[in-house]
Amino acid sequence: MSDCAIVGINWGDEGKGRMVDLLTENYDIVIRYQGGGNAGHTVINEYGKFALHLLPSGIFRKNVVNILGNGVAVDPENLWNEIEYVRENGVSLTPDNLKISDRASLLMPWHRELDCLEEARLADKKYGSTKQGIAPFYSDKYQKKTVLAGELFYPEKLRAHLADLLEWKNLTITKVYGGEAWTMEKLESWLSGYCEKIKPFVCDTGKFLRNAKAEGKNILFEAQLGSLRDLDYGICPYTTSSNTIASYAPVGSGIPGVRPQEIVGVVKAYSSCVGEGPFTCEMFGKEADELREAGGEYGAKTGRPRRVGPIDIVATRYGVQVQAATNIALTKLDILSYMKKIPVCSKYELYGEITDDFPFPSALPDAKPVIEYMDGWETDISKIKNWDDLPENARKYVEYVEKEIGCHIGYVSVGPERDSIIIR
Numbered sequence: 001m002s003d004c005a006i007v008g009i010n011w012g013d014e015g016k017g018r019m020v021d022l023l024t025e026n027y028d029i030v031i032r033y034q035g036g037g038n039a040g041h042t043v044i045n046e047y048g049k050f051a052l053h054l055l056p057s058g059i060f061r062k063n064v065v066n067i068l069g070n071g072v073a074v075d076p077e078n079l080w081n082e083i084e085y086v087r088e089n090g091v092s093l094t095p096d097n098l099k100i101s102d103r104a105s106l107l108m109p110w111h112r113e114l115d116c117l118e119e120a121r122l123a124d125k126k127y128g129s130t131k132q133g134i135a136p137f138y139s140d141k142y143q144k145k146t147v148l149a150g151e152l153f154y155p156e157k158l159r160a161h162l163a164d165l166l167e168w169k170n171l172t173i174t175k176v177y178g179g180e181a182w183t184m185e186k187l188e189s190w191l192s193g194y195c196e197k198i199k200p201f202v203c204d205t206g207k208f209l210r211n212a213k214a215e216g217k218n219i220l221f222e223a224q225l226g227s228l229r230d231l232d233y234g235i236c237p238y239t240t241s242s243n244t245i246a247s248y249a250p251v252g253s254g255i256p257g258v259r260p261q262e263i264v265g266v267v268k269a270y271s272s273c274v275g276e277g278p279f280t281c282e283m284f285g286k287e288a289d290e291l292r293e294a295g296g297e298y299g300a301k302t303g304r305p306r307r308v309g310p311i312d313i314v315a316t317r318y319g320v321q322v323q324a325a326t327n328i329a330l331t332k333l334d335i336l337s338y339m340k341k342i343p344v345c346s347k348y349e350l351y352g353e354i355t356d357d358f359p360f361p362s363a364l365p366d367a368k369p370v371i372e373y374m375d376g377w378e379t380d381i382s383k384i385k386n387w388d389d390l391p392e393n394a395r396k397y398v399e400y401v402e403k404e405i406g407c408h409i410g411y412v413s414v415g416p417e418r419d420s421i422i423i424r
């Protein structure tokens with residue numbers, strides 16, 4: 001078994017959590033390598049239904065070690081609340097099956113506050129942040145103004161470091177935004193509260209991973225969000241503040257020399273997008289409401305109604321290419337069962353020309369979708385387990401997408417449950 005990355009091909013919410021939960025059976029270690037608590041992976045299994053924000057989706061499998069890599073924004077408060085939530089549902093979580101990289105930076109309580117202050121300042125030009133502090137966190141990380149999780153083991157040095165950070169950060173909070181200054185007392189209570197609680201999980205995960213690889217263990221890298229939200233390759237500035245693509249997985253995981261041989265790109269059978277920014281294939285009105293309701297398209301973290309549209313071949317092909325996906329999991333095919341005719345956005349029209357190319361961010365808002373229709377199957381497919389048992393029109397739809405995006409579709413998901421999957 002080779003190492004594998006599971007990544008989102010589009011705007012996120014493609015069903016990655018569901019695929020990681022399924023595929024972890026074959027892996028020893030699951031690592032989250034970027035992002036923070038700003039998105040949600042939904043997992044349904046024998047323990048119940050969970051919206052995971054920070055914890056890797058392998059947490060439900062016995063004998064799987066789950067790691068929050070150095071690339072993750074570790075928010076001690078959110079992480080501890082999530083650990084408790086999962087434990088309350090009967091899942092065992094110990095330092096043996098959950099490890100936090102000592103090189104991961106901690107999301108400071110002021111990062112969430114700064115996120116809100118900046119979105120308020122942007123007013124009608126806001127980026128659509130989930131206000132979990134992710135953008136201020138990564139900005140500070142790259143300025144080397146955050147605290148590493150491993151510093152919790154050096155309390156005196158940490159306090160001196162925090163005093164410096166506090167003085168610097170208060171300049172921005174009070175002078176730029178007119179907010180209330182943070183105090184050392186407030187930071188102390190954060191330290192003695194949430195930080196102490198997560199400290200037992202913090203260790204040298206780089207060493208652990210090097211030893212695990214020497215013993216022949218297999219790794220599953222779990223991405224958050226999708227290609228179009230990647231900081232460098234996405235729809236700037238409506239991206240997240242980290243690299244979501246598979247190439248970053250080894251770097252953000254703590255084992256930079258390992259290359260995942262398999263990259264499973266997760267694509268939804270239609271499109272959805274949370275928040276602001278250009279979304280070329282967007283549908284409106286009754287058609288959109290029906291699809292949103294059928295697909296339950298409401299944000300796992302925010303509860304916000306998601307914008308929806310048909311599958312976007314142009315954006316998906318681009319997403320497949322930047323991820324260098326080797327296999328595709330097409331999810332939520334069952335949701336399209338109610339449609340007589342299924343719309344697909346096959347191309348874009350940009351400045352009077354028809355194009356297959358995904359536009360540069362400045363031109364993207366000017367792109368118009370070219371919509372074509374395929375025949376629907378209008379029958380429940382959610383119990384089907386074999387490819388040959390799918391209605392012909394459902395197979396034609398999958399084959400059309402496969403050909404257009406240029407990557408084999410090896411998994412077709414027809415329901416949220418672990419075993420509602422067709423393996424081709």
Ligand code: GDP
Nearest residue numbers: 013014015016017040041042332413414415416
């Ligand atoms: P993620 O962030 O990429 O893991 O995606 P989300 O968790 O935000 O969204 C996926 C949603 O679709 C979750 O509620 C899943 O339980 C659900 N889901 C995943 N695959 C399927 C599928 O094939 N069919 C249906 N009906 N639901 C699915």
